[in-house]
Amino acid sequence: MRNFGKIALFVAVVGLVVIAVTVSGPRLGLSEPIVGFGLYRSYLNPLGAAIAVLGVLAVVVHAKRKERAGIAAGAVATVIGLACLAPLMASTLNPPRRGAPINDITTDTVNPPAFEVIDETRAGARNSLDYGGAEVAAVQAAAYPDIAALETDLSPDEAYERALEVAGDMGWEIVAADAERRRFEATARTSVFYFADDVVVVVTAQEGGSQLDMRGVSRVGRSDQGVNAARILAFQEQFNQ
Known part of the structure; x- marks a missing residue:
């Protein structure tokens, strides 16, 4: 468990890379826009929640051991996870207006x-x-x-x-x-x-x-x-x- 914070931070960084590829994939020709949007909508919130939970656990584990480096790594992972959840929190507090059913x-x-x-x-x-x-x-x-x-x-x-x-x-x-x-x-x-x-x-x-x-x-x-x-x-x- 000594490297728990590093593991949490590594997972968070990998998650950011995955999100970046998902969002930029259509522009780079890696996927169709509807595919990138579908992946983003389906997996951003679960991924963000998992990263945030892992980060919090890392902070708790390293806090008990008074390991500052581990606490810092866990805290950064937690912030990254919460950032991924920001769109969900924003839409919950201020639900977006539903668009008219025409294109x-x-x-x-x-x-x-x-x-x-x-x-x-x-x-x-x-x-x-x-x-x-x-x-x-x-x-x-x-x-x-x-x-x-x-x-x-x-x-x-x-x-x-x-x-x-x-x-x-x-x-x-x-x-x-x-x-x-x-x-x-x-x-x-x-x-x-x-x-x-x-x-x-x-x-x-x-x-x-x-x-x-x-x-x-x-x-x-x-x-x-x-x-x-x-x-x-x-x-x-x-x-x-």
């Missing part, structure tokens, strides 16, 4: 922009690009009433170029761009787990300026947890800066 958000629910280049063969896709119609539109209106087309005083060509610039600044991968028709399709990814969402942007001429419509569709998941709506609003805000 397709658009600024035009009557005539949503269509994907012409990105299709059903996109990697890892489980959701269709076909719009769900009135039912999806009703859910969106209730959950995200602030989603609407962006109107600007810029000319259509200027608005199109500005939209492409913003997409690039936000790190989107432009898949296809048609300057003549002022539309482009892109893939945007979440910072954590690297989930892919496909986006189409269309600029149309309006009296005194132009209008910009967008649509974002997640490749997996019944709900996108509000990611596409937040991305559209962030895009529009940055566009106007």
Whole structure:
């Protein structure tokens, strides 16, 4: 038991490495985003609890023997375990708002922009690009009433170029761009787990300026947890800066 603290600390470090690989695996191409997310959701809390318990036991054992090095190692392991449990504690104290059960958000629910280049063969896709119609539109209106087309005083060509610039600044991968028709399709990814969402942007001429419509569709998941709506609003805000 003399090395109990070192053992606890070693287990904690290994646990951190496992978590890091799980989270970064999709970005590094080691796993699909949904796999990394599933592993994280299933095993983070049990792993954190095990590390924390092991750390506390190490502290108790070495405290009885007055072994400072062992106490310190056990304490560090305990902190690592509690850090792993932090998301669980935070969500327990402040439960997150449940996302609307849709994964397709658009600024035009009557005539949503269509994907012409990105299709059903996109990697890892489980959701269709076909719009769900009135039912999806009703859910969106209730959950995200602030989603609407962006109107600007810029000319259509200027608005199109500005939209492409913003997409690039936000790190989107432009898949296809048609300057003549002022539309482009892109893939945007979440910072954590690297989930892919496909986006189409269309600029149309309006009296005194132009209008910009967008649509974002997640490749997996019944709900996108509000990611596409937040991305559209962030895009529009940055566009106007």
